[in-house]
Amino acid sequence: MDATQDRIEFKFLLPAEEGELFREYVAGILPVDRGAENGYPVISEYYDTPDRHSYWQKQWGVANRRRVRARVYGRNDGLIPPAGFIEIKHKLDGDGVKRRAALPISALGELSLGKIPTPLLAANRSRADQHVVAELEDIIVRGGARPVVQVRYDRMAYDSGPEGTIRVTFDTGLRCRFDLKPLIPDDPDFHLRVVDRDIAVVEVKTIGSVPTWLRIAAGRFQLQAQSMSKYCQSLERFDPAITKNPLPHQPAA
Numbered sequence: 001m002d003a004t005q006d007r008i009e010f011k012f013l014l015p016a017e018e019g020e021l022f023r024e025y026v027a028g029i030l031p032v033d034r035g036a037e038n039g040y041p042v043i044s045e046y047y048d049t050p051d052r053h054s055y056w057q058k059q060w061g062v063a064n065r066r067r068v069r070a071r072v073y074g075r076n077d078g079l080i081p082p083a084g085f086i087e088i089k090h091k092l093d094g095d096g097v098k099r100r101a102a103l104p105i106s107a108l109g110e111l112s113l114g115k116i117p118t119p120l121l122a123a124n125r126s127r128a129d130q131h132v133v134a135e136l137e138d139i140i141v142r143g144g145a146r147p148v149v150q151v152r153y154d155r156m157a158y159d160s161g162p163e164g165t166i167r168v169t170f171d172t173g174l175r176c177r178f179d180l181k182p183l184i185p186d187d188p189d190f191h192l193r194v195v196d197r198d199i200a201v202v203e204v205k206t207i208g209s210v211p212t213w214l215r216i217a218a219g220r221f222q223l224q225a226q227s228m229s230k231y232c233q234s235l236e237r238f239d240p241a242i243t244k245n246p247l248p249h250q251p252a253a
Contacts, residue, residue, distance in 0.1 A: 008210075009096050012202040012223045016172060019200025022221050023156060023170045029213055030158035030168060039156045040080050041186045042171070045070040045112070046231045047145040052241050054145070055232055066090050067231070068139050070108045070147075074185025082185045084108055086117070088135050096205075101125075101132040108183055112147045114140055149234045150183070151176045152190040153201075165207040166214070170200050176234040194233050201228060 014022060033040075047068040048054045057065040067089050074082035084105035090097050107117040120133050139145050153171045160166045175190035202223075204214065217223065235242040 007096055007205045007207050010204040010206075010210075010225045011228055012204075013226050013228055014200045014202060014221075014223075016198040016200055018221065019170060019172070019202060022202065022217070022223075023200070025217060025221070026158050026168050026170075030160055030166070033157040033159060036080060036157065038079075039154055040073060040075055041152060042155050043072050043150065043152045043183055043185065043187060044230075045108070045147050045150045045180070045183055046234075047111075047140065048148045049143065049145050050241070052148075052235065052239075053143075055235055055242065058229060058232060063093050064091070066135065066139060068136065068145060069231075070111060070183060072105055072108070072183045072185050076186045084183070086111060086120075086132060086136070088132060088139070099128065099132050099135070101129045105183060105185070111136070111140065112180075114144070114146065116141065147180050149176050149178055149231065149239070150180060150190070151194065151230050151234060152187065153230070166211060167205045169203045171203070171230075172198070172200050174199075174201070174230060176230075176238070178238060192234075192238055194230060194237065201230070 047070075054065065054067045069087050069089070071085045071087055072082065073085075074080055082105055083102065084107070085100045085102055086108070087098055087100040090099065101120055103117055103119045107119050110117040116133055116136055120129060120136075125133075151174065153174045156170045158168045174194035176192045176194050177190050178192075181187075181189070204210075206214075237243075
């Protein structure tokens with residue numbers, strides 16, 4: 001599916017064994033990501049302000065909110081080449097859109113210093129990339145967001161294709177770290193468990209109506225949509241800025 005289109009997202013948390021059964025079911029309907037038939041690691045670096053503005057916006061249910069993350073892909077065996085992206089997730093009244101710009105992994109360090117990465121400022125960047133730059137100017141340069149936590153997990157992904165309307169991902173092995181390090185594809189050096197038990201975080205992204213087969217699967221596998229942010233969950237377990245302030249003041253109406 002086209003990740004730049006407005007889409008509706010559903011999230012399900014399943015015990016690892018049940019998640020595997022549901023994954024096998026989905027694999028019989030949707031094709032696996034080409035070239036990633038055995039899955040791939042995802043490493044993300046999430047940005048926020050010192051007072052965790054992005055985190056609290058989600059907790060308060062702010063309808064119009066944005067979050068920046070840097071993300072790297074790649075496998076040590078070379079089957080998936082290294083790739084770096086800056087992504088801005090924009091949630092508006094329940095619908096989500098993701099804007100992303102590709103750039104060399106080595107350039108991600110500039111963003112962590114509060115600068116727009118030099119490759120994004122090249123004159124030949126696309127209009128979409130220029131839009132990303134404008135948002136980074138707002139969130140990073142003027143807003144002061146900086147890296148807060150890095151998260152790693154393993155993903156299996158199934159997609160209806162560029163012209164399709166649904167994508168389903170299965171994320172397992174969630175780990176995080178707050179001792180921020182340069183982003184390296186397939187880096188195993190993550191030792192903090194984001195959740196206590198082994199679970200599969202299943203995300204379903206759809207453009208338009210939910211397909212019939214997924215409605216049927218919801219009953220068969222007793223799927224119950226839940227809100228779970230890998231970023232927020234990591235902060236709630238380990239970040240003093242959150243754990244020491246469990247009852248924040250609500251914003252004025």
